[in-house]
Amino acid sequence: MISKSRWKLLAMLALVLAVMVWYSISREDRYIELFYFPIPEKKEPCFRGEAERKASKIFGNHSRDQPLFLQLKDYFWVKTPSAYELPYGTKGSEDLLLxxxxxxxxxxxxxxxxxxxxRCVVVGNGHRLRNSSLGDTIDKYDVVIRLNNAPVSGYEDDVGSKTTMRLFYPESAHFDPKVENNPDTLLVLVAFKAMDFHWIETILSDKKRVRKGFWKQPPLIWDVNPKQIRILNPFFMEIAADKLLSLPMRKIKQKPTTGLLAITLALHLCDLVHIAGFGYPDAYNKKQTIHYYEQITLKSMAGSGHNVSREALAIKRMLEIGAIKNLTYF
Incomplete structure (x- = not known):
């Protein structure tokens, strides 16, 4: 028979457990309320300049006069000096870039x-998109921005089929430009190093391929129309690193992810910005896959030069001030 003292102890433990469960549930409810935006039945009203106005709380008064993409005239007729080397500027890479x-x-x-x-949506590569049935919703946006080698073919129900822009770098270019994109998709090169310019030049001009200088071998054959290629303005890398992540540029090797860059670009281009498929599993979750299309875990991010915890805080901050809204849980 259990003594009274043991009954009291068990009762106290049960009470503590009940409080913990209640707190966890209520905390989760608040978490979802803050960072989850239910799919609207009708298009959400769009107000010109709204995203920029809200984002200014973080970015300050950075000008929309900055071009999204680098332009030939800035390096041919009037040479534009850059204070930083890649990926935050073009210093030392001007001739190759030209x-x-x-x-x-x-x-x-x-x-x-x-x-x-x-109206824009940035589609991340996260596992949260799997079985989301967001495809039709995503395709209704004016601008759909995708990342790296994330496939569309075979995943249309969850991620849609429309692609206005796809941000990539050489090591992430392992996708068929014609199968995974639309005929008018803009393929936006994010240059982290001078060899990235060298790679795209050899691909587009059919010159001798470069095989060294990459952490992963990029494609040697890439069937793409040169007029679809754009070069992302390093200004957005600088803004993301400085304003969103507070990274001391040129002092540490950490860099923003392509996803955070895409959100930064969208806030510059668009008046309404939604995101989908962003967020990683908790650090203790070693088995959960991080992408909707492949079986890799958070372990693969080790040594990537990205601080996913800091980026999560940056995205939550943008969600809190309403600069962006989330179509999936974050």
Whole structure:
């Protein structure tokens, strides 16, 4: 028979457990309320300049006069000096960049430029997109921005099929540009180092391929129209690193992820910005896959030069001030 003292101890333990469960549930409810935006039945109203106005609480008064993409005229007719080397500037890479800009383009499609209010969604690669059935919702946005080698083919129900822009770097270019994109998709190169310019030049000009200088071998054959290629303005890398992550540039090797760059770009281009498929499993969760399309875990991020914890805080901050809204749990 259990003594009274033991009954009291068990009762206290049960009470503590009940409080912990209640706190966990209520905390989760608040968490979802703050960072989850239910899919609207109708298009959410779009107000010109709204995203920029809200984002200014973090970014300050950075100008929309900054071009999204690097332009030939800034390196040919009037040489624009850069204070930083890649990935935060173009210092030391100007001649190589000039050759790349001579065979690519920098324009934004008129179909986007002419919009009175631009509704954009940045589609991350996260596991949260699996079985989300967000495909039709994603395809209704004016601008759909995708990342790296994330596939569309075979995942249309969850991620849609429309791709306005795809940000990538050489090591992440292992996708078929024609299968995983639309004919008018802009392929936006994020240059982290001078060899990235060298790689795209050899691909587009069919020169001798470069095999060294990459942490992973990029494609040697890449069937793409040069006029689809754009070079991302390093300004956005600088802004993301400085304003969102508070990284001391040129002092540490950490850099923003392509996803955070895409959000930064979207806040510059768009009037309404939603995100989907962002967020990583908790650090203790060693088995949960991080992408919707492949079986890799958080362990693969080790040594990547990205601080996912700091980026999570930056995204939560943008969600809290309403600069962005989330279509999936974060």
């Amino acid at each position: 050759r790349v800009l001579a065979i690519t383009s920098y324009s934004i499609p008129e179909s986007i430029q002419s919009l009175e209010c631009r």
